[in-house]
Amino acid sequence: MHDDAPLSLRYLQATRASLQDAVIHTAQWRNDPLSTDLGTSLAFKLENLQRAGSFKIRGATHKIARLIATDAQGNGVIAASAGNHAQGVARAADLSGLRAVVVMPTNAPLTKIEACRKMGAEVHLHGTNLEQSTELALEIAQRDNLAFLSPYDDWDVIAGQASCGLEMLEDAPDMTLAVVPLGGGGLLSGVALALKLQNPAIRVVGVQTDTVAPWRRFLVDGSIEEVAPDAHTIADGIKVKRAGKLTRQVIARYVDDIVTVSDNAIAEAIVTLLEHTHTIGEGAGVTGLAALMRGKIRVSDQDRVVCVISGGNVDMSLVGRSIDYGLASSGRLISLSVIIQDTPGNLAHLLDTVARLGMNIRHVEHRRGELHVPIGTTQVILEMETRGPEHQKQLIALLEEERLQVDILTSKHDTP
Template identity: 40%
Template sequence: MVTLSDIEAAAARLAGQVLETPCLESRTLSQITGAQIFLKFENLQYTASFKERGACNKLSLLTAEERARGVIAMSAGNHAQGVAYHAQRLGLRAVIVMPRFTPGVKVERTRGFGAEVVLHGDTLEEARAHARALAAEQGLTFVHPYDDDAVIAGQGTIGLEMLRAQPDLEVLAIAVGGGGLIGGVAAAAKALKPGIEVVGVQTRRFPAMVNAVTGSHWPQGANTIAEGIAVGSPGERNLALARRYVDDWLLVDEEDIEQAIVMLLEIEKTLVEGAGAAGLAAVLRHPARFAGRKVGLVLCGGNIDPLLLASIIERGMVRAGRLVRLVVNTRDLPGQLARIAAIVAEAGTNIDQVHHQRAFTLLAAQSVEIELVLQTRGPAHVQQVLQALRDAGFDVAQR
């Protein structure tokens, strides 16, 4: 089992090779949540993820013979880039096996770090099996994304840095997939500060570690926006560490993660992927659990697809009442749309979309349903717009 001495040795090896990221209080998030929130900005690493810590530590421990042969990894995301980047930096051959469905941007970025990318299989398991076969065939060292002591120790250096920067932390809320991050961080934190509480956070759609540790039987989903922690089964080494060091487990929903992504972008001006927002999502979902305490969160990654991010931002605006859909039923007369547009403009809103519906409606033939999507300042502003339209004699409803 990984110990504090292993993690401290990893920290010495990583010095100057990975960024010691800041761990800072977010005063605004603290005010919103009722807890004192400290953020560890691992999304500022060169590959925008904590994964390069474990990869770098593993590669630094290779023998001369292993270095000469090279390494292989299976990953569709952050681990691939971490291994590829540090292998390139250390002058090692790196082969990365990715499933065929991997987005092209991730494939090209991994190739950009000098790795040989092999696309194989339709699932992560098929890709992993092929990577193992290639490792045996070509004598390559397999670098597991989480179930490896050197990788776990590398991730654990985050715990050392957090408690060195903020020694008064009382709780750590850590995203969990295969368990490499929480295994290493919990081992370090509990050794340095036995009274600290470590809380594991999983998405409700992928609760493999929660099920394994607690004996629960939450069903496994098919997809999640937190793909970085969408792991079907935890690593055996990490399972042992979790049972020993993790105090509690929380599940979050997709909308919790979406809300956390938008809040971090708006408030902290920092971009995180779904897994990177899981810790904050837990605090937002379970505020009483953390109220009044000093809480450390790891923003573990910032690699998110721009189209997904755009969708999340738009959905966040809807939830906040800043993007609203109104339906106006009115007589189908020339100038009606112009009147409606003038009213909403006078109320200070901007029209994002407009749609006339004549055929697919139960209204009389001489009537029309006008659907408006408006940009507003929030729920109170929406009510002002509704009242202005009603005062002008329009039949309007919010959908």
């Protein structure tokens, strides 16, 4: 145990005890089919089932309690957030009877905006990223005498998030590896402290997206990578371009590795989580699972892995697109263009070929008379559900044997 940790184990345990009435000790499920697929023992820490839909309520509740205890809450609290921190602050402030103001980017998911309003928070939309929203939040805080709540760069917030790590080890005392989404670093810092102060041998790995990864080389050379202003990711909850100063201290000492994953992998992970747990994980929430599925993290059959699903506040308009994208990327959905002779019976023959292979056709589009379609032929666009890549190869080979022009329209590199 490290005596010079920024927060002591005793303090983290006391913080957890103080949160018992406000937060849920979320489920931690071992998943046997995925464990078999990955060659390790895998359990999910389902913070997507937490109050307000994510782990953020842990840190927000503890911070507000500390403000009230020291009479430092002013006229209320204010936060800047893409969604989850805002919801956590709104819920925690409502439970404490405080005024809550949240500033969110104009492109924040509508579901998260409306959730904050329903919990009584005043919502301001400003800027296109968290940094711009933070600037306005700080101005309002000074003008209206509101206490600003950082989403991650605050010891009280980190201590609150550590309660998640304490639960993880309590539910899986034999765990050897924790996989945690990484944005600003509050959750990763809290979990790392909670675990390492009890068992330094546990490996802790943070996961970011490929496109927004300021921490990418931090554990290699201490650098924080600049993120492009127009960087996009479906993991909006960890679209954080500035690494925290306090979280750097913890991550430098207590985190073993940081890896990144693509939006492609995240979309597949959303589908996989839904299939295996019947729960929804938002893009940011499933980055750890995405990293495990893509082999970004070294595991063995001796490991006991706990993967944090950090949130479930997904924009519902994104769910369908992510599911289709995940299915296509994993080889279970394909769109083909097939050129056939425009004579009676050919379309029926094509559809019969698909049916004989046991594929389900979701959509058929019939085109003729266009410049790219030769006279005397017709283009058929087929969108089909398949069992996997090998199943798709069977169909393409069969169609090519019949000397049909076949083009694959689905692409694993499109963003959902």
